[in-house]
Amino acid sequence: MNLLYLGSTSVCLELENHNPYYSAEEYGVSLDGAKLYSANTNVFSVFDLKPDTEYQVKVSMASGSEETVSFRTKTETCCVNVKDFGAAGDGVHEDTAAIQTAINMLPEGGRLYFPEGTYRTLPLTLKSHTTLDLSENAVLQAIPDRDRYPIIPAFTVDPVTEKEVPFAGFEGLEIPCYQSFLHASYAEDIAVVGKGTINGGGKEGGWWVDFKSFPAARGRMVFVNRCKDVTLHGITIENSPSWNLHPYFSENFSVYGCTVRAPKDSPNTDAIDPESCDGVNIIGCLLTVGDDCIAVKSGKIDMAKKYKTPADHHVIRNCLMQFGHGAVTLGSELAAGIRNLSVTQCYFEGTDRGLRIKSRRGRGKDSVITNVLFDNIRMDGVLTPLVVNMWYNCVDPDRYTEYVWSREKLPVDDRTPSMGSLAFKNMECTNAEVAACYIDGLPESPVEAVTLENIHISFAEDAKPGKPSMKNFAEDCCKMGLYLDNVKQIRIKNVTLDGVVGEKLIVDHCDSLETEGFDGE
Incomplete structure (x- = not known):
């Protein structure tokens, strides 16, 4: 077992296997010889532990095998009950002042404990070297009164040095934003843990309607600006005004065993969007x-x-992703580049697209994607499992201009993005509908290389047509095979497609094509 996270009162563990998200068999979890519960996911947690205490967790598989791990929980300076600062937690009274005062007063290394209850509050500011601990059935409930939410400037100017001090941004721009529900700037060593819930009141606060007319960008559920060592463990996050978790120019941001939920029709409620981290x-x-x-x-x-700050060293593993536009997406705001990223052992269910890379002309010469691996992925009901789109039609003001959509080979300049080598390996995808794989590079900046290896994709019998990628003049298709345009090198090995209508492989503007064990040969 891997020990993913160890705090003063909780631990998160991971079974070592090759199964996406779910264990091959159910297992029991015991703590010091007493069974706690049964589980069937590769990652599990134990809460309500005591600080600075030795424990032993045992996993007992249905088949009879067992595995044990021992650990000592971390120390803490103190535990403070938020109700001792006057928080009511009754779902009626406002608790903003009580909670924020408790956070401000909490000693370094302290834990602020929220017992069962509903705590109505405006946005809160977190500080360094502290932990928020939400017990089971504890709810941090955002008050749906947008006029009372502070607006954070994109940056201020130091009157002495005349240097900018950055504070806020959204969708790839430095712009003023409403304060996010849990907000931290220039802080470190922060944890939010427990079996409780954070509810952002997205619908009740009117955050999902006519939001483009707001005087500032919507806040997120959790926003950390230029922070270090921030961890979320176990909590449930729901109904965010916009993106849920937004680490921004931060280092060592970890999310373990959390649940993030929003209605399928809620706008821009991305679950986790790390930016330049x-x-x-x-x-x-x-x-x-x-x-x-x-x-x-x-x-x-x-x-x-x-800032010239790329996204670097990202690990996404053993996650279940459902019903979004894309399961794991790179971009489209990727102008500083993305490198050293792996997505493994994940399960995608019912998303429009599975693994999705989106870029466009205008992202710039630093928009380079390198050392990216997608491996051991299971998908079901994903309309188009694999998409690389360098023609993305986003909300930029020039989205409909000829510069964005022209299929001509334009001159390479400082605005031209590039795409390095991409590897898609060991995937089982069932009940696709639109296309198996849709990769569309730029004629002046083709995708460097694409490897498709050990992949099986089958289509639903009742598949409906749709657009495989979001670009100008995109045409509907249904049960399309592998489509690759403007890719320098293509390697296809042990790939099978079931239910394709038409050609299984469509390739254009390719320098090198190598196939082995492809049923479309």
Whole structure:
């Protein structure tokens, strides 16, 4: 077993196997010889532990095998009950002042404990070296009164040094934003843990209607700006005003065993969108939202030129992603580049697209994607499992201009993005509908290389037509095979497709094509 997270009162563990998200068999979890519960996922947690205490967790498989791990929980300086600061937790009274005062007063290394109850509050600011511990049936409930939410400036200017001090951003731009529900800036060593829930009141607060007319960008559920060592463990997050978790220019941001939920029709409620971060771990999470489940970003071109901070060292593993536009997406705000990313042992269910990379002209020369691996993925009911789209039609003001959509080979300049080598391996995809794989590079900047290896994709009998990618003039298709255009090198090995209508392989503008064990040969 892997020990993913160890705090003062909780631990998160991971079974070592090759099964996406679910264990091959059910197992029991015992603590010091007493059975706690049964589970069937590769990642599991134990809560309500005592600080600085030795424990032993045993996993007993249905087949009879057992595995044990021993550990000592971390120490803490103190535990403070939020009700001792006057929080009512009755779902009626406002608890903002009580909670924020408790956070401010909490000693370094302390834990703020929320017993069962509903705590109505406005946005809260977290501070370094503290833990928020939400017990089972504890709910942090956002008050749906947008006029009382502070607006955070994109940056201020230091009157002494005349240097900018950045504070806020959204969708790849430095712009003013409403304060996010849980907000941290220039902080470190923060944890939010427990079996409780954070509810952002997205619908009740009117955040999902006419939001483009707001005086500032919507806040997120959790926003951390230029922070280090931030961990979320076990909590449930639901009904965010927009993106749920948004680490921004931060280091070592980890999410273990969390659930993120939003209605399928809620706008821009991406589950986890790390932007220009170094060291992100998303492991053992259930993500079901109204947009991308995970979208890795590094800003639009102006921000990339200014900070030159790529997304780096991201690990996504053993997650279940449902019903979003894309399960794991790179971009489209990726102007500073994305590198050293792996997505493994994940299960995608009912998303429009599975593994999705989206870019476009105008993202810039630093928009380079390198060392990206997608491996051991299971998909069911994903309309188009694999998409690489360098013609993305996003909400930028020039989205409908000829520069964006022209199929001519344009001159390469400072605005031209690039796509390095991409590897898609060991995938089982059932009940696809639109296309098996749709990869469309730019004529002036083709995708460097694509490897498709050990992949089986089958289509639903009642598949309906749709657009495989979001680009200008996209045409509907249904049960399309592998489509690759403007890719320099293509390697297809041990790939089988069932239920394709038409050719199984459509390739154009390719320098090198190698196939082995492909049933479309």
